[in-house]
Amino acid sequence: MPNGVPGYRRYLLIKRQNAVTDCEDGLAITWEARQRAVAGTELPAGFPGKVALAEGNWVLTYEDLDQISIEELTEFYGLDWATAQAVLAALPEEFQAPTCADEES
Numbered sequence: 316m317p318n319g320v321p322g323y324r325r326y327l328l329i330k331r332q333n334a335v336t337d338c339e340d341g342l343a344i345t346w347e348a349r350q351r352a353v354a355g356t357e358l359p360a361g362f363p364g365k366v367a368l369a370e371g372n373w374v375l376t377y378e379d380l381d382q383i384s385i386e387e388l389t390e391f392y393g394l395d396w397a398t399a400q401a402v403l404a405a406l407p408e409e410f411q412a413p414t415c416a417d418e419e420s
Contacts, residue, residue, distance in 0.1 A: 324353040325381040328373070332391060347372065355379065363401035364394050382412045 321329075331346035355376025358365050368374035373392065380402065388399035403411065 321382040322378050324350055324355050324376065324378040325383075327353065328379050350379075353378070363405050364388070364392070364398045367394055367398075368392055368402070377407060377410050380406055381410045384412060 327346055327350035331343050331350060334340075334343035334346055351372070355378035357376055358368070358374070358380075368380075374380060383403070383406075385396070385399045385403060388394045388402055389396060394402065
């Protein structure tokens with residue numbers, strides 16, 4: 316996936332987050348089923364924040380973290396700043412959000 320364009324599994328996760336935020340439980344269940352049906356690369360043991368991210372089956376794969384922001388990690392998933400930064404640092408390059416330097420080149 317090109318930097319700046321999240322993959323399909325991430326898109327489904329965002330739709331699920333929105334449904335939960337809007338208290339649309341049935342819709343959230345549908346988006347979760349669709350998300351889980353899309354293959355992904357499981358986060359390895361010892362991945363920063365893995366236990367918190369996996370709570371409620373939210374984030375289970377690298378693809379679920381595709382282009383994620385530190386704000387989402389801290390605000391939606393409740394990670395502290397240091398853990399959120401460690402998550403971003405541990406992501407393979409293809410799943411990292413573009414930086415200002417990336418946009419200038």
